[in-house]
Amino acid sequence: MDLNFIIGGPQGGGIETAGLLAVKALAMHELEVFADREYHSNIKGKHSYSHIRASDERISSIKYPVDFVGALDVETIATHYKDLRPGGVLIHDAALLDKPITKLPPMEKERLERLRAELEVGNVGTTVKELDEWLERGGKVVLPFPFSRIITERAKLASPMIEKAMNTAIATVLLRGAGIPLDTIREAIDSLFMEKAEAKELNRAVASAVSDGFDEVSRTKEMGTRSAIGKVPARGKRMLVAGNDAVAIGKLIGGLRLQTYYPITPAADESFVIEQHSSLFDPEGELVGSPIVIQAEDEISAICMAIGGALTGVRAATCTSGPGFSLMVEGIGWAGMNEVPVVITYYQRGGPSTGLPTRHSQSDLLFATSSGHGEFARIVLASGSHEETLYDAVKCMNLAEKYQVPVIHLLDKGIANCVTAINPPTLGKIERGKRIGKGAWEYRRFAFGDDPVSPRAFLGEELMWYTGDEHDESGHISEDPENRRRMYEKRMSKKEKILREVPDEDKAVLFGDENFEDLLVTWGVTTGAALDALTELRATGSKIAVLQVRMMEPFPDGFLSKFLSKAKSVMALEANYIGQLAELIEWNTGFEVKNRILKYTGRLITQDEVVNAYMRIKGGEERVVLTGGE
Amino acid sequence: MDLNFIIGGPQGGGIETAGLLAVKALAMHELEVFADREYHSNIKGKHSYSHIRASDERISSIKYPVDFVGALDVETIATHYKDLRPGGVLIHDAALLDKPITKLPPMEKERLERLRAELEVGNVGTTVKELDEWLERGGKVVLPFPFSRIITERAKLASPMIEKAMNTAIATVLLRGAGIPLDTIREAIDSLFMEKAEAKELNRAVASAVSDGFDEVSRTKEMGTRSAIGKVPARGKRMLVAGNDAVAIGKLIGGLRLQTYYPITPAADESFVIEQHSSLFDPEGELVGSPIVIQAEDEISAICMAIGGALTGVRAATCTSGPGFSLMVEGIGWAGMNEVPVVITYYQRGGPSTGLPTRHSQSDLLFATSSGHGEFARIVLASGSHEETLYDAVKCMNLAEKYQVPVIHLLDKGIANCVTAINPPTLGKIERGKRIGKGAWEYRRFAFGDDPVSPRAFLGEELMWYTGDEHDESGHISEDPENRRRMYEKRMSKKEKILREVPDEDKAVLFGDENFEDLLVTWGVTTGAALDALTELRATGSKIAVLQVRMMEPFPDGFLSKFLSKAKSVMALEANYIGQLAELIEWNTGFEVKNRILKYTGRLITQDEVVNAYMRIKGGEERVVLTGGE
Amino acid sequence: MSSDWNSGVWPDWCPGCGNFGIFTALKGALSELGISREKMVLVSGIGCSGKIPHFVKVPGVHTLHGRAIPFATGIKVSNPDLKVIVHGGDGDLLGIGMGHLIAMGRRNPEILVVIHNNGVYGLTKGQASPTLQLGKKTKSLAFPNINSAVNPILLGIASGYTFLARSYAYNIEHLKACLKQGISHSGAGILEVIQPCPTWNNIVTMDWVEKNTYYLKDWDPVVKDDEDAVKKAQGIIGIEAGEKKALGIILTDRRKDPFGKRLASVYKRYATEPPAAQQVDKGGAPLSIDLEKTFHKFYIH
C-alpha cells in the first residue's frame, strides 16, 4: 500500500500538531512514513500544510497525486483540491460549505488569480459547496464532515474550543479513513501531549467523538475502500525524527560540548533540541556529558565562539542557513588558516538573500565549497537521508578533528523539516585526531612534518599562538615567501590526504544495478525521491541507477569517474537552477552531465516528478524544470 | 634598454618616497616604467622595497635579476644581494660597512636562517664589508657611497636630518647611474613635494649634493657603462598612476556619486584618492560633480549603504579586499535579489583569512563568482592593466545600471600598488540603463516582460517596494511557486543577455599571432608579465599566444572556446594554488587546461619567471610553482 | 484617511500582535505629517516587525536582518529630500544590528529608528531577544534567560542620539504623537515601542504593561546647553532605573549638527545638490571634467 495525504490549514492553527499526530499514528501502526511540512515565513494565519506518506515498504519521499486532502480552512480547499487523485477524498468541516471560495485575504495574490481563472474556466461558482459539487462531478469524493456538531455533542466541548480541536478532528478522520484504529490514534495523542495532561484529555475526547462520528457518517466508507491499510508486522524500536532532530542526536552522541547559534529557519530547532537534551545519562543514570548551547548575538559571533571553544579542545559546532552562513564566511576562513576543527551544520533554504526562508533549496553547494577569500582545505559532506544525517553529524566531528579543518555538514530544508522513522542509532567511533600531551620540549602548533596534520595541544596545555595572518610553525606572523609556500602547501595538501583516507561510502553511493545505462546523479534530500523513483522505474524495466554524491569537497573525482565512465547518459537531479552538482562534476571529472532535472520553486522534488522527468528526458528533452507542489 | 633596480629600506623610513621619486624621474625622462611595491603589514621598521623597471619599450611587469640594488639599511643588503645580475651594482651608505650582517631583529626568522646558512656556505664573514668583498669576488659591483659625509658637507644638513634625506640620496645615485640628469631628478622632486615647500628645498639640496658626489666617486661610472639611458623622444602627456588611482579616476569620470568604504589594505587608498578629488570642475572652472565618500563602521555597512544609495538612483560603489568582501557577501546577495546596480571593487590579497594583507594574490576568483547563498546574476570583470582598470571602472558602473546587477570589479594587490604610466583617458560613454520617469500608471519595479531588465524608477519618484525575500512584480513578499519560478528565471536569464550583449573585447583578449600552438591563459596583473614574456618568447620563435580572460561571470565559454579549440596545448598562469581560472575554464568549456604555472608566495609573477616556466613546461613539466622575489 | 495608507497587502501578524498598533499609529502619523507619499521611505530589518513597509502605501525597503540602518543611511545621504524611517525588531536592531545603531548615533542623520520591542525573536519562534530581562523564561525558552537586558534609551544617550522616546504599541495616540515628533526631528532618533507579542512573550502582556509603565510628566526633554545635557543624562539614568518604564519623549537635543550639515561642511556642493540631484552624464557622455586640472597630481609633466 502507498498512501499520500495532505492536511492543511492556517499556520499556527494547530496544523503542525495535526500533521505530527497523523505521522505518529501511522508510524505506531508500524508503517514506513515520510512527511513534508510546508509553511510560510509567518507565525500565524498563512497557509501551511503537511504532505504525509505512509507505506508498508521503505519510502523516502512524497508523491502526487494524493489520496486525501484534509482541510482546516477554505484556503486549504482552494489550494489543494487539484492535488487529489481521481477518486481521492476531500474532507472539510461541513460548516465551511457556504463560505466564499475566493475571498481569502491571506492567500498569495498570484495563487488567488490562478484560482479565480481556474474556477471561471470550470464555471464552478463562488462557494465551497459549489466547488465540492464540481469536484464530485469530476470524479472526486467530497466529505463535508459535521465536525463542529459532533465535537460539541459528543466531546461536550464549548464552542470556542472547537477551533482548537479541529486539527485533531480532521487528523482522526484521515487516519480512520486510512484504516488506523482509534486506539493507535489515542496512543499517538498520549505520546504527543506527554507533558500536557489537559491537552491530552481534550484531544483524546475529540478523537473518540470524531471516530464514532466517522463510523456513522456514511460516505467515510469510501475512504477505506480506496486506501485501506491492513495490520502490519511490528518493526522493532524506531525513532520518529525530523532532520533537525537527527543532527542534534548525532551531535550529542558524537561528543559535542559547545553549540553556538543565532536563530534562523530552518536551523534553529536543532539547537533547541540540543538544549532540551543537554543532560546525557548512561544506563546507570549517571550524568556522562552536558554540552552547553550559547545563543550568540549574530552568526559572526556564533562561528567565532565555536572556533574559540574548539581551540580549548572541546568539540564545537554551530548551525545556520544561507544568510547566516554568508556572515560566517570570514570566520570559517580563519578556521581554515588555523587548522581548527569546527563543524558548521548548513541547512540550505530558498535564496538568494532572505529568499524563501521556510522553503526547500539545494542552491548553496558551490558557495559552500568555495566560500571565503583565499584557498584552504575544508570538508563539505552532504547527507541524503535522516539516518545518514544522524551518522554524518558524528562523522563531521571526527573528520574535523582528524584533519584539523572546518567541516561543513551540508543539509537542506527538506531534510531539516521532513519527518520520518529511523532505526535507533548504533554508537560508532570517536576519532579525535593527532594529539600531544603536556610536553617538555618546545611545542609548535603548526610543526612541519611528513603529515600535513600537526599534533594538537589545547589552549591551557602548552604555549601556542594562532593568527589569521600567514604564520610560522609556532603560529607567529610570517611574511617570508618560503615559509608561505610551505605552510600553504601544508594546508592544501590535506585535500589529497582526505581524498585518500575517507572511505568510498562517504564519498558517494551507487543505488541499483551495476549494469546501468542511465545514471541519475543527485544529492541531499532529493536522494530520497530518486531512490523511490528508481524502484518504480526499475520495476518497469529501465536500466537506471542512482548515484548519490556525499562528499562535495574535496571532490571525489576519481571515485565518481568509475561510475560516470560506465554510464551511457548522465542526468543530474537537484533543487536549484543551474545544476550545481552537475557543474561540480563537469568541472572536476571532465564528464559531461548533459541532462538536468531541476526545481527551484522552493518545494520538494517528489517521486512522481522524478519518474516523469526521466521519461521526458528519455523522450529527448535536455533540461526538465519541475514545478509541482503548492 | 631595459633597466631593473631595487630600492629598499625599513618601512616608514622614506622608502616609499624614494621609489616614487625614482619612478617619477624615469617617467619624466620619457621612459616606460613599471614599479612594484613590496611591504609588510607594518607601519614602521619592517623591510620594504620598490622594484622599479624602466624601458624605452612598453613594459607591464618587473624582471629579475636586477641591475642595481640601492639599500637604505643592512636588511636590504642582506635580502637583495642575491637579486643582482652578474655585474650588477649594490649601493649603500659607506657608514654601514662595519655593521653586522645577521643581527637584524626586524628580519623574518626564516629569512634570517636562510641568510645565515648562505653566508656560512660561502664563508662570507659577519660584516657588511665582508659581504661586499664576497660579492665583488663573485662578479658584482659594490658601491659604498659616502652619503652621510656628502650630505653633511655639501647639503649642509644637520646630522639628525641625514636619515630623513637618505632615501632621496640613494634614489639620486640610482637615477644618475641610470643616466637620468640631475635636472630631471629635481623636476621629479618638485612635483613630488608640490605642496611642501620645505621638504622640496631639502630634497633638492640633497639631490644636488649627492649628484655632485656621484660625479666624483670614481666607481659610479661602472653603473652608467652597464645601463645607460640615452635621450628618449617625448611621448606626449601621460599620467603616473597606481591601480588604486586608476580606479578612483575611472569612478570619478564615470559618474560615481557615493563611495562607501571601510579601511582595508590594499583597497583603502582608492577612497582616499576619491576624497581628495571630489570636486570635479569643467574647463570653465564650474563645479560639475561632487561625489561623497562615507567611511562606514564596517564592510557590512559599506555595502548596504552603497546599495541604499543606488536605490535613490546615484551611482554607488564600495571597495574592499578579501576579509571585507567576505563580510559583504550577504549584502551583495540582497542586491542580486533586488536587481540593484552597485559596484564592488575587489582587490585580492594573500589569503585565506588575514593572510598576507599587503601581498599579491589572485586566489579569490571562485569566491567572487560564486559567493552568496542562492543563485543570482552578477558580473565579475577582471582588469589586466592600469589603463584597462581605469576604463573598466567606468564600464562596471555602466554594466551595473544596464543589467541591474551587482558588478564585482576584480583586481589584485599587484594592480593596486604597482605604478606605471598611462595615457590620459578619453571620456567614453555613460549608460544608465532602462529608466522610467514619473508616471501616472501603477509602477511595478520588477515588472515581467520580454526583457529580464525592468525599467527603473528611483526612490523618491514612485511607489515601490524592495525585499530580500522572493517578491512579486511590485516588490512585495511572495512565496507562490509560480511567481517564484518566473522571478528566478527573470533574474537568472540576465546571464545570457549579458553574454550576448557584452562586446567580445570585454570578455577576453588574444595577444600575439593567431597562428599559435601554445595558448597561455591568464588574468589580472599577471597579464603584464605574460605579455612581456610573450614578446621575448616570440622573438625566439615560440608559437605562443596569450589569452587574457576579463569577464569571469557570466563566463564567456563560447567566445573562449574559439581560441581554446585552436590551441595544441593550453597553460594557465595565475597567482594562486589550484589554478582558479583554469578550473573555471575546464568547468565551463570542457577544455582541459593541463599545464599550470602558479605562484602563491604573495609576490608578483615576473617576466623572467614566465619565460622560464614556459620552457620548463615545454620540457615536460605539468605544473610549475614559482617562488621568486622577496 | 488612514485606509488610504494601506498598501493592500494583508498584514500577516498574529491576532492581537502589538505590530497592528504600530501600523495604525504610523499610518496616522504619516497622513498627518502631510509629506507627499513618494518622498518617504520605510526601511526595515528582518522579523515580524520588518514586514511593516509592505503594508503601508509608501515606498518601502525591507532589507537584511540587522542592516536597516546602513541601508537607510545610504538612502538618506544620497537623497536628503527623503524622509527616512527605520523599523526593526529588538533582535534586529539591538542584537545583530547593534553596531550600526551605535554608529548611527555618531553620525546623527535625520532618521528615526523605531524599535519594535517585544522581548523575543518573534519570527524565528520566540528565542530571547536582547531586551528580555535576566532570569526570565518566556514560553518557548528551555531555560531562564542568562543574558542581561540592554536598554536602548541608555545606549542612545551613550552613543549620541538626539531624540529619544518610548511609547506603547496599544496607545495609538501617544505613539502617533511620538512618531510625528521623531520623524520631524532633525537628527538621529530612537523610538522604543513596547510591543506585546501575545504568541511568544507571556511576560510583557497588556496587563504587565498596565502595571509596569507610566507616562512621563514634569520632565522637560529639551536640552538647553552643555551643562543641561549632563543633567538630562543623569536624570534619564534615574528615570530608567525606576521600577516602571517611562513612556514619553525622553530627550530632544538640537545642539548637534545633523549628518547632512556635517557632509555639507566638507563637500561644498552637498547642501544644494546632494548626490541624487547631481547629473552624471550629458546625454550619454561623461561630464566634461577638466582632467588635467582635476587630476594634475598624476600628470607626469
Added chain:
Amino acid sequence: MSSDWNSGVWPDWCPGCGNFGIFTALKGALSELGISREKMVLVSGIGCSGKIPHFVKVPGVHTLHGRAIPFATGIKVSNPDLKVIVHGGDGDLLGIGMGHLIAMGRRNPEILVVIHNNGVYGLTKGQASPTLQLGKKTKSLAFPNINSAVNPILLGIASGYTFLARSYAYNIEHLKACLKQGISHSGAGILEVIQPCPTWNNIVTMDWVEKNTYYLKDWDPVVKDDEDAVKKAQGIIGIEAGEKKALGIILTDRRKDPFGKRLASVYKRYATEPPAAQQVDKGGAPLSIDLEKTFHKFYIH
C-alpha cells in the same frame, strides 16, 4: 622577570608608540599576578594593537578584525580555568566589533577588554577611529572628522559591564595596577587605555595627554547596592562630561553574576566540569549514553 615574558618576536610598532607602554605594563601585570603561563590567553583583534599577543610569552590568539570578543567568549565558556584577556584597537572594538562589545556586557563573562585607544585606524594608515572627536583632523585625513566620538566608559555602563577603568599607555605603573585589577575582576571589564600613536595622531600627543587628563581621586568606584549603582552611573556621566579625561578605576560592580555562574544555573554540570573538562569518548567509542532514556520523546513506542 619582565623579559621572561617576551616571546622573542620583535615588536614591530613605530618608535614611540604607546603600544610599547601597554606591552610593558601587561608583562608586569601578568608576572605579578602569578598565574601559570599556559592558563592565560591573550585574544586580540586586527590592528597594530592586535599584534600584542605575539610579543608576550603566554598563549595568544590573534583573531579577526572586531571579533576578539566572540573568540574570547568561546574560549572562556569552554574552559573557565583560563584567564582570558582581550586586546584590540578602538577601530576594532568600538567600530566593526561594537556589537560584540555590547553583547559581552549583557553576558558579564570574566574577561577584561583592553581598548588601545589611539583615535585612529593605525595599521591601515590613520583613518579616523570611533573615538576621534567631531571636527578634528589628524594628519592623514582629507577633511575634518564628521562623526562624533563614542565613549567606551559610557557604553560600558549602558551595556552592563561590571568593571570600568581608564589609564594611559605611558604611565606604566598606573596601567599595570589597572590591568591587575581588571584581570582579577570576576565579570566583564573594559580598560580604556589612551595610547598615543605618534605616526598618525598628531592631536593626542604626550603633551595633550598631560594637559587633558587627571587622575581620579576621592571617587569610590565600588558599587554598594542598587541605589548606589544609579548614583555611580550619574556620577560617571558627570566625570565623563568633564573637560579632561579621568584616569583610574571608574567602576567595580560585584552584584551581578558572572557568565560562568549563569551557565551553571542552567547546566547542572557546568560548575564542576565545564566543556573542556568533560570526556567525549571512552577510548574511541562514544560515551555509553542511555539513548532510549535521553531521547525517549523520539521513540515511536
